Amino acid sequence: MSRSTEEGPEDVPPSMANSALLRELPATERGLRTRSALIAAARTVFEREGYLDARLIDITKEASCSAGTFYTYFSSKEEIFAAVLELAQEDMMHPGMPHVEDEDDPAAIVEASNRAYFEAYRRNAKLMGLLEQVANVDPEFRTLRQKRGEAFIRRNARSIASLQARGLADTDIDPLLASRALSGMISRLAFTYFVIGEGEGDLDELVRTATRLWVNALLIARR
Numbered sequence: 001m002s003r004s005t006e007e008g009p010e011d012v013p014p015s016m017a018n019s020a021l022l023r024e025l026p027a028t029e030r031g032l033r034t035r036s037a038l039i040a041a042a043r044t045v046f047e048r049e050g051y052l053d054a055r056l057i058d059i060t061k062e063a064s065c066s067a068g069t070f071y072t073y074f075s076s077k078e079e080i081f082a083a084v085l086e087l088a089q090e091d092m093m094h095p096g097m098p099h100v101e102d103e104d105d106p107a108a109i110v111e112a113s114n115r116a117y118f119e120a121y122r123r124n125a126k127l128m129g130l131l132e133q134v135a136n137v138d139p140e141f142r143t144l145r146q147k148r149g150e151a152f153i154r155r156n157a158r159s160i161a162s163l164q165a166r167g168l169a170d171t172d173i174d175p176l177l178a179s180r181a182l183s184g185m186i187s188r189l190a191f192t193y194f195v196i197g198e199g200e201g202d203l204d205e206l207v208r209t210a211t212r213l214w215v216n217a218l219l220i221a222r223r
Helices: 029-049 056-063 067-073 077-093 106-123 125-137 139-165 175-196 203-218
Strands: none
Touching (some): 029 056, 029 067, 029 077, 029 125, 056 067, 056 077, 077 106, 077 125, 106 203, 125 139, 125 175, 139 175, 175 203
C-alpha cells in the first residue's frame, strides 16, 4: 500500500513461476526473438483454450513455427507456462503506480495503489482467470500462488502498522488481520469485475468505492 515503508526480504513476493522449469535465456538476438514469440503465442493459446485443453501443436501454429523450434527452447507445456508467468507477473508486481502529489497523505496513496492494481488486473484479466483454473488442478502452482499472496498481505500489514505508529490509522485493530481482510476484498473485487464480468460501472467508481472502504476500515482521515 505505502511506497515509503521499507520492505524486508520476507515481504518480497515470490515468483509464481516454478524456477526449476526456467532455462537460461538464448545467447543470440534471434533466439531471444523466437523465444519471445513462442511465449506470446502460448499466452494467447492458454487464455483462449484454457490450460488443460491447450496443446503444443496449438502453440506452434499460433507462433508459426515447427515443433522442432519449440523443443529448442521448451521441453513441455508446463515449462512454457512457467515462462509465460515469469514475464506476465512483472506487470502485476510493478503496475506503474501514478504519482501522488502529497506523499504524506495515506488516503491518496491507497487510492493510487488501488488504481494501479485494478488497471493491471484489467490488462491481465484473461490470464488471472487462467491462474484460477491452474491453481485448481496443480497443487505445486497453488502453493506458489498462496505464498505470493501471503507476501503481499505481509507487505500491506507493514504499511498499516506504520500508519498506526504515526497515529494515522486505527490502533485497535491487528494490522495483519486487517491486511488479510482488505487485501482479500480488493482481490475478489478485481476478479468479479474483470474475470467473471459481474461488475457494473466504470473503473473510477470501482477505485473510489474500494478506496473509501479501505480508508474507512482503517479510520484514515482524508485530506
